[in-house]
Amino acid sequence: MSHPICRFPPDTVLLMPRPLIRRLIDAVPTAILPMAAGVGLSALVAPQPDAATALLSGLAVTLLLTLPSLAVGTALGALAGSWAAVAPRSVGGLIGRFLAGAGPLLPGFLLAAVAALAVRAGASAAPLGWTALAIPAACQAARLSRPAMERALGAGLEGGAVRMARGLGLDERTVLRHHALPQAVAPVMGGLRAAVLAAVVGAVALESLLDLPGAGALMIDAARAGSAAGSLPALVALCGLTALLGALGLAARDWIDPANHSSTPYDGA
Amino acid sequence: MAELDQPPPSHPVLSHPVPPRAGFARGLSGAAVLVALALASAAAPLMADGAAIQRLDADPVAAALLDGRGSLSFALLAAVLGGALGIGWALLAWLLGKLSDARAERRTIAAAHRLAGLPLALLVPLTGGLAGGLVGEVGPLAVVTALTAAPAVAALAHAELSALLRAEFLTAARAAGLTEGEVLRRHLIPNASRPLLAAGTLALPRVLAAESAASLLGLGLPPALGSWGASVGLAARLGDPVAFVPPALLLALALWATCAIADAAVAGNRRP
Numbered sequence: 344m345s346h347p348i349c350r351f352p353p354d355t356v357l358l359m360p361r362p363l364i365r366r367l368i369d370a371v372p373t374a375i376l377p378m379a380a381g382v383g384l385s386a387l388v389a390p391q392p393d394a395a396t397a398l399l400s401g402l403a404v405t406l407l408l409t410l411p412s413l414a415v416g417t418a419l420g421a422l423a424g425s426w427a428a429v430a431p432r433s434v435g436g437l438i439g440r441f442l443a444g445a446g447p448l449l450p451g452f453l454l455a456a457v458a459a460l461a462v463r464a465g466a467s468a469a470p471l472g473w474t475a476l477a478i479p480a481a482c483q484a485a486r487l488s489r490p491a492m493e494r495a496l497g498a499g500l501e502g503g504a505v506r507m508a509r510g511l512g513l514d515e516r517t518v519l520r521h522h523a524l525p526q527a528v529a530p531v532m533g534g535l536r537a538a539v540l541a542a543v544v545g546a547v548a549l550e551s552l553l554d555l556p557g558a559g560a561l562m563i564d565a566a567r568a569g570s571a572a573g574s575l576p577a578l579v580a581l582c583g584l585t586a587l588l589g590a591l592g593l594a595a596r597d598w599i600d601p602a603n604h605s606s607t608p609y610d611g612a
Numbered sequence: 613m614a615e616l617d618q619p620p621p622s623h624p625v626l627s628h629p630v631p632p633r634a635g636f637a638r639g640l641s642g643a644a645v646l647v648a649l650a651l652a653s654a655a656a657p658l659m660a661d662g663a664a665i666q667r668l669d670a671d672p673v674a675a676a677l678l679d680g681r682g683s684l685s686f687a688l689l690a691a692v693l694g695g696a697l698g699i700g701w702a703l704l705a706w707l708l709g710k711l712s713d714a715r716a717e718r719r720t721i722a723a724a725h726r727l728a729g730l731p732l733a734l735l736v737p738l739t740g741g742l743a744g745g746l747v748g749e750v751g752p753l754a755v756v757t758a759l760t761a762a763p764a765v766a767a768l769a770h771a772e773l774s775a776l777l778r779a780e781f782l783t784a785a786r787a788a789g790l791t792e793g794e795v796l797r798r799h800l801i802p803n804a805s806r807p808l809l810a811a812g813t814l815a816l817p818r819v820l821a822a823e824s825a826a827s828l829l830g831l832g833l834p835p836a837l838g839s840w841g842a843s844v845g846l847a848a849r850l851g852d853p854v855a856f857v858p859p860a861l862l863l864a865l866a867l868w869a870t871c872a873i874a875d876a877a878v879a880g881n882r883r884p
Contacts, residue, residue: 373726447817447871448864452825452841456848456860463851536729543731544825551829552848562734563829566741574738582730589729 366597370590374583378402381580388572401558402580408472408549408557409542409588416477417531417538420484425527427485428492429519439485446482451545454478459552468553476545480538484531492527501526525599532596539588543581558584639876645869646684649862653680675843676858682837683824684866686754690819693758695812698724698765702808705770706777721770727763733822735760740831750833753823760822761815768814768878772807776800810877817870824863840866 382402386395420442427439454475462468494501504526508518547559554560558577565573656677701724709717739756743749776782777800785795826832827841828848835842840863847856 447868450821450825450864450867452821452828453844453860453864456828456844456856459848460851460853460856463848464853540729540731540733544733547731547734548825548828552845559734563737563741563831566738566831569742571742574741578734578738581734585731586729 366590366594370587374587374590377583377586378580379583381576381578381583384579385573385576389576390570390572394573394576397556398558398561398577398580401556401561401577402584404555404557405543405546405550405559405581405584408546408555409476409539409584410591412473412476413480413535413538413542413588413592415473416480417484417535419477420481421488421528421531423481424485424488424531425492425524427489428496428527439489442482442485443489444486446479446486449478449482451476451479451541452548455545455549455552458549462553468555472549472553472555475549476542479541479545483534483538483541487531487534488527491530492523495523495526529596529600532592532599535592535596536589539585539592542588543585547581635872635876635879638872639880642869642872642876645865646873649680649866649869650684653677653684656681672855672858675855676840676862679838679840679843679859680862680866682833683820683827683840683863686750686757686823686833686837686839687816687820687866687870689750690754690757690823691761691813691816693754694761694815694819695765695809697758697762698815699769699808699812701762701766702769702773702811705766706773721767724763724766724770728767732760732763733818733825736822736826737829737831740826750837753833757819757822757826758815761818764818765811765814769808769811772811773804776804776807779803810880813874813877817867817874820867820870824867 382395382398385398389395389398391397420439423435423439423442425439426433426435427437427443430436431440455472458468458471458475461471495505496502504522505518508522509515513522543559546557547563549555550557550560551563558581562574562577562581565571565577656674659671659674659677701720705717705720705724708720736753736757739753743752782795782799785799786792790798823832823839824841824844827839828845830842830845832841833839840859843859844856844863847853847859
């Protein structure tokens with residue numbers, strides 16, 4: 344069930360996978376090929392016989408660490424940042440403001456070290472690891488979504504959709520959910536690249552400090568041993584994984600951005 | 613006719629109070645914090661009762677301050693290198709566009725954009741590990757660290773340069789009969805230097821983060837130099853929270869300060 348002037352008409356659900364598929368096809372040369380090249384290179388030049396299999400499973404571990412952290416961190420950070428623009432003095436707004444301002448204080452590798460310290464003290468590794476990687480993504484999302492939400496609710500050109508929705512008599516909850524929030528979240532997904540980089544570097548640090556069998560730990564162990572044949576394929580594969588995560592973020596932006604659901608042609612998306 | 617007597621846009625006369633620039637206070641705070649950290653790190657040996665410079669492992673705060681000398685001086689060296697490389701990259705792209713065609717310029721900058729999206733910071737621990745024989749040699753590590761920051765600086769510097777080259781006062785100067793050399797000397801270089809330097813400051817937080825991450829993994833600066841990242845990594849492996857907190861706190865402060873400086877420098881050049 345959708346509202347008559349909702350930004351997401353019912354057929355949007357049917358169109359949802361299309362940008363994802365398009366972005367994934369675009370990402371083949373930059374994401375899938377490097378990962379395949381890294382695994383192939385590992386099979387060819389690495390000294391261990393099962394190096395390619397280890398790298399493949401290591402990539403899966405790194406993806407399992409980074410993807411949920413990025414998804415949850417970005418979603419929560421975008422909501423908190425948006426709420427900071429709507430109600431800056433509420434609890435959610437204060438959290439959003441803190442996250443938006445604290446980004447540089449909390450890099451992924453430093454939080455990974457905090458998580459490692461906590462694990463040495465007896466805490467559980469998995470939730471702490473995911474939290475450590477999710478916080479930088481949340482900070483980045485809050486930093487981008489807060490000004491975007493302020494623009495969406497403001498008196499400028501970008502607030503036109505919200506003003507029109509209010510003028511047509513929609514209640515405030517619907518206006519925020521269907522008109523303002525997509526405008527606030529779209530720049531977050533477009534700017535996901537920095538969060539992806541922070542998450543990948545943080546995941547490498549986390550894997551190495553906690554001895555997790557990820558691609559990052561494989562790369563660092565090989566580099567410690569002075570083995571270029573072991574570390575370079577892992578680095579190439581990690582670059583591909585980074586490109587894949589970035590492409591997923593762009594696909595999500597294409598799906599969320601209200602400009603892509605407009606009935607009028609728009610070149611800015 | 614008063615509108616015809618306006619000063620040239622490249623040299624505006626400000627008759628009204630200038631509004632505060634975006635992020636200026638934050639940048640000033642960042643600079644103050646960074647200077648305080650540098651001074652405290654420089655004065656750290658005095659905490660050893662005036663004795664000779666040595667690692668003060670008994671006192672985590674003094675040890676963290678001593679580590680700051682290695683981290684901050686290396687970050688400064690690598691940031692200067694990275695900023696220069698990035699600005700040179702942007703100028704090379706512009707020159708290629710002037711001398712050959714726009715496609716060469718686009719390709720050069722597209723390469724910078726693509727590289728800026730890759731986890732280049734991982735090259736630093738990789739180099740630190742593979743160049744095991746060069747332990748004690750900071751030069752190669754500084755060059756690699758600088759290379760990790762250069763693409764982002766190049767992308768921003770090229771964007772600033774492109775915006776400047778589209779400015780109306782350059783068209784007006786050419787229309788007034790100035791030669792390309794005069795336009796370059798009198799308008800382009802004075803107006804381009806500030807945004808290019810601002811783009812160069814973007815290298816500072818990046819190289820500090822890259823070096824700290826590499827040192828945290830034990831593959832960064834040599835132990836003799838000291839580094840916040842190395843101390844944080846060692847304390848995390850040993851599970852020692854007392855030794856962990858001071859270097860982690862100082863590293864986080866330094867990262868915030870360098871980010872604030874870079875953000876303020878970049879935002880200060882944007883015209884409303």
